[in-house]
Amino acid sequence: MDDTFELELQLRYAQEDLKALPADAFNERITVRDRIIELEAAIAAATPIRPDSLREELSALRERYLDLVGTRMNPSMAHGGLGLAGGIDPNFLHKANSRIDEMTGIKDVEARILEIERLLAT
Structure with a gap:
């Protein structure tokens, strides 16, 4: 102190x-x-970190992560998954999802989740 x-x-x-x-x-x-x-x-x-506050933050981040994952394009749309001849090009789908990830900040959420899990494990 x-x-x-x-x-x-x-x-x-x-x-x-x-x-x-x-x-x-x-x-x-x-x-x-x-x-x-x-x-x-x-x-x-x-500065000591309270495990309870980390667990609360982790729970909220996991919820947010699931919401952000829902904004991605579904891989089942590739190769005729829509019932269309040929479906959506898998490369386009990958690039679109990468761009969506950049816009939503999902990588930052993933990184913070991993950081909190590491802190709670020690």
């Missing part, structure tokens, strides 16, 4: 130092920014 307080205090000092530096002090600004990033990472590492 005291460590976190001390780190937060150092972070505030570093942020004030950054504000005080002139705009043309590039090297000094980079050094202070690096220190701020290090302090933020140390604070995050020192």
Whole structure:
């Protein structure tokens, strides 16, 4: 607890130092920014994570993931699955689903789910 307080205090000092530096002090600004990033990472590492809140977030993310998967085009449409001669080209279907994934942000949701599962496993 005291460590976190001390780190937060150092972070505030570093942020004030950054504000005080002139705009043309590039090297000094980079050094202070690096220190701020290090302090933020140390604070995050020192802050305990409540498993209950992670489980709630995981549940909500899984629900959202299922909703996002529903926006994808169905692979059964390829090769005549629609009853049409030839159906939809599988390459087009793959590219369309990749574009849909980019637009919906499903990859970010997947990554966060995996991150939470890893945190809960430890």
